[in-house]
Amino acid sequence: MSETEFIHLLRRRDEQAFQQLIVEQRSRVFNTCFNILQSIEDGEDVCQDVFIEIFQSISKFKGDSQLSTWIYRIAITKSLEFLRKKNRKKRFGFFQSLTGQGDYELNQPANFDHPGIQLENKELSRILFAAIEKLPERQKVAFLLNKTENLSYSEIAEVLEISVSSVESLLFRAKQGLQKILNTYYENNFK
């Protein structure tokens, strides 16, 4: 079955097609949400929201991109919306970012233990995930899509609806930012 036919079935609210979509995409959607949110519970909640959104707005899907790209976009948008809501509560962090203090500070690595990381990398990845948290939204998403989802630059460009050169720039700035954060962390903790 071609993708167009599959989308046609989804638009007609065919139960089998929808169940097939869930089975094929649930792992990718969940992992995308989970890596952005750094919490299994939040990742599961947002993953469910993503599929509800897909179900409700499949008729609006114009087919100008691949179905998986469209699903990635929904997953990223929903995850970022969730993060924004969560971060609104952290007023202290907001004031810190206003004053520009603590931009490269990483006092304590988050207690995030990713189950998909090899044992020997657990400690370092914990520090890296805490540093990723500090990045601006788009840099964070581009970096995670590249590193955890293994998406190519052109695939990331399609998901984020930007040019490949913008993706290169985002990833370059993300790596630079991470290096600065890790540098400060090293200076504070290992010297």
Add this chain to the structure above:
Amino acid sequence: MNASNSKKEHLMDMNKKEIWINNTLNSIDSIEQVPVSDNLAFRLDHIYKSSQVVVYRIQPKVRWAIAAALTTLFLINVYTLSKTLKRENSEKAVFANEYFSYMNSI
């Protein structure tokens, strides 16, 4: 001698730091996908049934009855309003007539 030693130490420190930063940046390179839990799979499987929109079809007879009732209500309102306006106008005319005839008699 001391200066060259401290320079060497500094270079070694820099090297150590850069290696640590690189290792940290590469620590998620071989990350594996986390399997979906049974709980989430169960929740996702039930989205279709819970998202089904229930459409209540209204029979054409009932639809016509509602339309007729609304039209009748509208017409009654228009009729009453026009009647009230007419009565008010005639009352005003009578009052004006009486007033001017009184003024003329004076």
